[in-house]
Amino acid sequence: MSGPPIATVLDGLATTAAGLGAGEVAIRQRRHGPNRLQVHRRKPLILQFLGRFANPLVLILLFASGMSAATGNVASFVIVTVMVVLSITLDFVQGLRADNAVDALRMTVALRAQVLRDGGEIALPVDQLVPGDVVRLAAGDLVPADCRLIEARDLYVDQAMLTGESYPAEKAVAVGAAGTGEAVDTVFMGTSVISGSALVVVCRIGDDTAFGRLGASLTSLPPPTAFEIGIRHFGYLILQLTVFLVLFVVVVNVAFARPWLESLMFALALAVGLTPELLPMIVTVTLSRGAVRLAARRVIVKRVAAMHNLGAMDVLCTDKTGTLTEARIALVRHLDFTGAESERVFRLAFLNSRFESGLKSPLDDAILGYRDLDVSGWTKIDEVPFDFERRRVSVLVADAEERLLVVKGAPEDVLRQSTTYEGADGAILPLDAAARATLDAQFAALGEDGFRVLAIASRAMGPEHVSAALSDESALVFTGWAVFLDPPKASATAALKALHDVGVAVKILTGDNERVTRHVCGELGLPIRDLVTGDELQAMSEAGLRARVGKVDVFCRVTPQQKERVLLACKASGRVVGYLGDGINDASAIHASDVGISVDSGADVAKEAADLVLLDHDLSVIHEAVIEGRRTVHNVTKYILMGSSSNFGNMFSMAGAALFLPFLPMLPTQVLLNNLLYDASEAGVPFDDVEDEALRAPVHWDLTLIRRFMLVLGPVSSVFDFLTFYALIHLFGADEALFQTGWFIESLATQVLVVFVIRTRKRPWASRPAAILAVLSIGAAVIGAVLPSTPLGPFFGFVAPPAGFYLFLGVAVVSYLTLVEVVKQAFYRWLAPKVTRSWVRRR
Numbered sequence: 001m002s003g004p005p006i007a008t009v010l011d012g013l014a015t016t017a018a019g020l021g022a023g024e025v026a027i028r029q030r031r032h033g034p035n036r037l038q039v040h041r042r043k044p045l046i047l048q049f050l051g052r053f054a055n056p057l058v059l060i061l062l063f064a065s066g067m068s069a070a071t072g073n074v075a076s077f078v079i080v081t082v083m084v085v086l087s088i089t090l091d092f093v094q095g096l097r098a099d100n101a102v103d104a105l106r107m108t109v110a111l112r113a114q115v116l117r118d119g120g121e122i123a124l125p126v127d128q129l130v131p132g133d134v135v136r137l138a139a140g141d142l143v144p145a146d147c148r149l150i151e152a153r154d155l156y157v158d159q160a161m162l163t164g165e166s167y168p169a170e171k172a173v174a175v176g177a178a179g180t181g182e183a184v185d186t187v188f189m190g191t192s193v194i195s196g197s198a199l200v201v202v203c204r205i206g207d208d209t210a211f212g213r214l215g216a217s218l219t220s221l222p223p224p225t226a227f228e229i230g231i232r233h234f235g236y237l238i239l240q241l242t243v244f245l246v247l248f249v250v251v252v253n254v255a256f257a258r259p260w261l262e263s264l265m266f267a268l269a270l271a272v273g274l275t276p277e278l279l280p281m282i283v284t285v286t287l288s289r290g291a292v293r294l295a296a297r298r299v300i301v302k303r304v305a306a307m308h309n310l311g312a313m314d315v316l317c318t319d320k321t322g323t324l325t326e327a328r329i330a331l332v333r334h335l336d337f338t339g340a341e342s343e344r345v346f347r348l349a350f351l352n353s354r355f356e357s358g359l360k361s362p363l364d365d366a367i368l369g370y371r372d373l374d375v376s377g378w379t380k381i382d383e384v385p386f387d388f389e390r391r392r393v394s395v396l397v398a399d400a401e402e403r404l405l406v407v408k409g410a411p412e413d414v415l416r417q418s419t420t421y422e423g424a425d426g427a428i429l430p431l432d433a434a435a436r437a438t439l440d441a442q443f444a445a446l447g448e449d450g451f452r453v454l455a456i457a458s459r460a461m462g463p464e465h466v467s468a469a470l471s472d473e474s475a476l477v478f479t480g481w482a483v484f485l486d487p488p489k490a491s492a493t494a495a496l497k498a499l500h501d502v503g504v505a506v507k508i509l510t511g512d513n514e515r516v517t518r519h520v521c522g523e524l525g526l527p528i529r530d531l532v533t534g535d536e537l538q539a540m541s542e543a544g545l546r547a548r549v550g551k552v553d554v555f556c557r558v559t560p561q562q563k564e565r566v567l568l569a570c571k572a573s574g575r576v577v578g579y580l581g582d583g584i585n586d587a588s589a590i591h592a593s594d595v596g597i598s599v600d601s602g603a604d605v606a607k608e609a610a611d612l613v614l615l616d617h618d619l620s621v622i623h624e625a626v627i628e629g630r631r632t633v634h635n636v637t638k639y640i641l642m643g644s645s646s647n648f649g650n651m652f653s654m655a656g657a658a659l660f661l662p663f664l665p666m667l668p669t670q671v672l673l674n675n676l677l678y679d680a681s682e683a684g685v686p687f688d689d690v691e692d693e694a695l696r697a698p699v700h701w702d703l704t705l706i707r708r709f710m711l712v713l714g715p716v717s718s719v720f721d722f723l724t725f726y727a728l729i730h731l732f733g734a735d736e737a738l739f740q741t742g743w744f745i746e747s748l749a750t751q752v753l754v755v756f757v758i759r760t761r762k763r764p765w766a767s768r769p770a771a772i773l774a775v776l777s778i779g780a781a782v783i784g785a786v787l788p789s790t791p792l793g794p795f796f797g798f799v800a801p802p803a804g805f806y807l808f809l810g811v812a813v814v815s816y817l818t819l820v821e822v823v824k825q826a827f828y829r830w831l832a833p834k835v836t837r838s839w840v841r842r843r
Ligand SMILES: Nc1ncnc2c1ncn2[C@@H]1O[C@H](COP(=O)(O)OP(=O)(O)OP(=O)(O)O)[C@@H](O)[C@H]1O
Pocket: 318, 319, 320, 321, 322, 359, 360, 361, 363, 364, 386, 391, 392, 393, 408, 409, 410, 411, 453, 454, 509, 510, 511, 512, 513, 583, 585
């Protein structure tokens, strides 16, 4: 890793064990700035705004209108410019407000570090760290900056993010100054603590870190969701149509030897009209609105794009502790081989939990919280930290008389390493088949009653034994059971039912054993069709797992890797899969899922990998999040269906009209005004309501549906346009200006008001639109109808239409909407594709 050696950077950073004082922190904050990466900072607002103009269509349009200004048509230039600026501003302001809202929410779940300052220890958002801060690291933490170790115990970090090495790297305080190199006593930003603990001093922050200097290359964006890909494909579809229409119009006009500049501007205005330029804004605003609504339920959406996957999610995998059970685990018994309460068992369990320095689990908290014990006579010599493969933890401790390796862990795993047991009066007896059978029966009985159990074992060590290793965890003496109660959560049953009712299947992926899990499921009324254990999983082929995974409701005694494997198999079988978990052992599964969910109190690595963070560890809010996700997909789809049917039909007929009319069917500025009013009316779509029926099942983005909708309803709109042409010319004897005016009014009214039909699959009157959408849509239609008769009219080249025209307009609009309604009903009954599972996001 490049950059100045950390030792040099450290010079002059006088740090005491008390941490920095407030005054010093302020000075350093001013000098070094926030501990944040450049790539995560936003561009200045003005650049963001100007960036919106860097759209080829807009540029050509501005250029062309500049040309026409040069040839005398200044009004057109002014109108085009104002319209472009207005439209971009509408988009920009709405989008910005949405982004700000989401950012503010994200801040509330920002990662925090345990920092020593002013003699105390506090949790601070990591961006407030300065060089010289003293930070405490524990298993599951993300390293917040480049730091040098002051103290470390069995510290292993995952540096794959920086070095690509997938195996854990051991870190230790360097002994002596020489020859340390940079890596062994240094931990880097972006890496994570796998096990052990440390006290470190911050040396480099933000862009000065090794991670920061690698720049944007590493902090690559997550792969797009299927919804994002779908939207992109929709963009391509529109682009093809646009190119086709523009070329068509230009060729026709050139063939008829019409004024080329005006023809070009007309073609460009059509292109602008066709482009769903509001789409990004609609998507952003819809998502952020969803995120804000969820925040009220104390669910923070970290990555808004995941909302769509949430709407499509049909399987939710979850861990057990804290989600399905109360997080408050209690130690209730400490039993010896005979099944009697034993002080010795408690003392060993207590020693183990007390001296264990790695990952503290709720089980440790339960042991330490049970009763205080004086262990001042004991010193800790070494430890073999807990990991989720071994499922046990050992500490090597000594007092005046003896030196002991104390082991506690999952009964299966501890018993496998035990050869003897402590009998009633402290006698060490061989763990023969009969004794094992007794223990198995005890363990089974406790599990049957829903108790979680850890086995406690020990091994006497000689004084020459100064460190503990994995190989010491053998020939153990089984001592007894620590028995815990982890009662099911009262609210979980209702939460599970709510999810089931809206088409989300729940699977449990737990590191705990089968009996306890069955017991919890029984209490919660969760049926188990099929159950697979980690050992069975190990023997299963990928294809075998994929075929079976759909019916398996519970996976137990699974390792973190197996959790991830189950998730990937589930995804590969065509499901959109969420994962809810809070531990280090859940991080890779969260990462592999379509919707990763964690809790605020969870491990850093789990929070970091998650798309959603729950402020309360509560399953019931997931149901609401799912509904919110579905709502966003529905509202974005509405906008797209609007744009691709009615708006598309209008632009299409305009291009067609250019064929046989001796003049332009609408002036370029009128086309742009039409488009602006249409856009303004659509700005209400993100706020629209979605009927309950549409929220009852997972929703999938479906380009086939959109394409068919376009092909069926686009022509319906065109038929009406041509009827209007006919009426204007033959009923009202329209000249150029009246024709353009009449068609402006009619096309705007139809394409804006059709939202009331398209927004629902039900009858329009059976589903009420949001007030804002109704006001904007009706407002746009009315403005369009009235504007030509106002003093502003002539400015746009309009004339006041005769009274009879408005009668015609009323009839035309009503019959158009009726026809669309009839076609819509037929479409959803016969033509719409049945729900496909084609859009599963793959990472
Ligand atoms: N601190 C500990 N000391 C000893 N053994 C432990 C400790 N924590 C966990 N274990 C063992 O490891 C097993 C798996 O851990 P844990 O239950 O936390 O996994 P999990 O997958 O997160 O489960 P859950 O779904 O209940 O959250 C436990 O059932 C227990 O046997």
